[in-house]
Amino acid sequence: MSVLRVDAKVVMLGKESVGKTSLVERYVYHRFSVGPYQNTIGAAFIAKPTKVGETVITLGIWDTAGSERYQAMSRIYYRGAKAAIVCYDPTDSSSFQRAQFWVKQLQDYDETGCRIYLCATKKDLIDEDRTLRQIDYHDAQDFAEDIGAEHVETSSKTGNNVDELFQKVAEDYRDSVFLHMTAEETGINLDQRTDSYLSNCCHMN
Numbered sequence: 001m002s003v004l005r006v007d008a009k010v011v012m013l014g015k016e017s018v019g020k021t022s023l024v025e026r027y028v029y030h031r032f033s034v035g036p037y038q039n040t041i042g043a044a045f046i047a048k049p050t051k052v053g054e055t056v057i058t059l060g061i062w063d064t065a066g067s068e069r070y071q072a073m074s075r076i077y078y079r080g081a082k083a084a085i086v087c088y089d090p091t092d093s094s095s096f097q098r099a100q101f102w103v104k105q106l107q108d109y110d111e112t113g114c115r116i117y118l119c120a121t122k123k124d125l126i127d128e129d130r131t132l133r134q135i136d137y138h139d140a141q142d143f144a145e146d147i148g149a150e151h152v153e154t155s156s157k158t159g160n161n162v163d164e165l166f167q168k169v170a171e172d173y174r175d176s177v178f179l180h181m182t183a184e185e186t187g188i189n190l191d192q193r194t195d196s197y198l199s200n201c202c203h204m205n
């Protein structure tokens, strides 16, 4: 049996039926299931190697159940995560409240500097009928900026922005590791470098 090494743990969070499983399926299997909706029980895991330049980053994706029944378990899945994709459905305002709840949870319990990606799902529905929108794009964007998150609108049905989202997660992870390695390898403390740079260039008397 071969075991795939996971580089970065990624957790999918959001209200039930918001489209988390569909996002993962679209990204990993390039498909969109049209059959009857089946809610996730507990969580599902899939590892997906993702090419970033010359590097391959394997994302270990935990697709958690959105049902509040499994809320306590979801914490197990985001512990140690490098990225959290917090999903909301812009045609369902309660799902945005739920996304805010998950962001608060991540901020309260975050142990490892987990990066947050705020993901609007089902963009195809809004593109077809704008009156379905219950969450204003700019309100969501403001929220994302407040929490220092990326904000992206996706559709698992059409595939719009799905690859781009996971690619960004992998790239950000690669960049964070690279930044860390550069500082260690060169022996340069970035904080000291900044201080010395400031004292050399900025004289504030």
Ligand SMILES: Nc1nc2c(ncn2[C@@H]2O[C@H](COP(=O)(O)OP(=O)(O)OP(=O)(O)O)[C@@H](O)[C@H]2O)c(=O)[nH]1
Pocket: 014, 015, 016, 017, 018, 019, 020, 021, 022, 023, 033, 034, 036, 037, 038, 039, 040, 041, 064, 065, 066, 067, 121, 122, 123, 124, 125, 154, 155, 156, 157, 158
């Ligand atoms: N039109 C449209 N429907 C979508 C899209 N993504 C998901 N859906 C539908 O929304 C329903 C719920 O999708 P899931 O991906 O199972 O939702 P989930 O967030 O994983 O749900 P839980 O497992 O209960 O947490 C399904 O009927 C999907 O077909 C999308 O991009 N466009």
